[in-house]
Amino acid sequence: MEVGKRLSEMYGLDIYTQNAERVGRVEDIVLNLEKGGVMKLCLKPLKGQSLQTEDIRQILQAESIGYDDISVIGEIILVEKAPQAPTKLKG
Numbered sequence: 870m871e872v873g874k875r876l877s878e879m880y881g882l883d884i885y886t887q888n889a890e891r892v893g894r895v896e897d898i899v900l901n902l903e904k905g906g907v908m909k910l911c912l913k914p915l916k917g918q919s920l921q922t923e924d925i926r927q928i929l930q931a932e933s934i935g936y937d938d939i940s941v942i943g944e945i946i947l948v949e950k951a952p953q954a955p956t957k958l959k960g
Contacts, residue, residue, distance in 0.1 A: 909933040
């Protein structure tokens with residue numbers, strides 16, 4: 870992976886798949902402090918709001934990109950695949 874940005878420079882960057890599909894933009898970053906690395910880029914902010922635990926879980930599961938799925942970070946971020954929103958059961 871080609872990385873050339875500081876964490877503070879990644880906020881607000883647009884995220885695209887390799888097929889030129891716009892996924893969103895970086896609103897928040899989840900760090901793994903034990904390993905000293907980035908875990909996820911979130912498409913919605915996790916801080917500054919009064920989010921319920923379920924809302925945070927939804928953002929982390931369905932509206933985030935795993936750092937391993939990132940191909941290139943530059944003026945934009947290219948990812949291997951877009952996050953998959955879970956299907957909701959009706960009933």
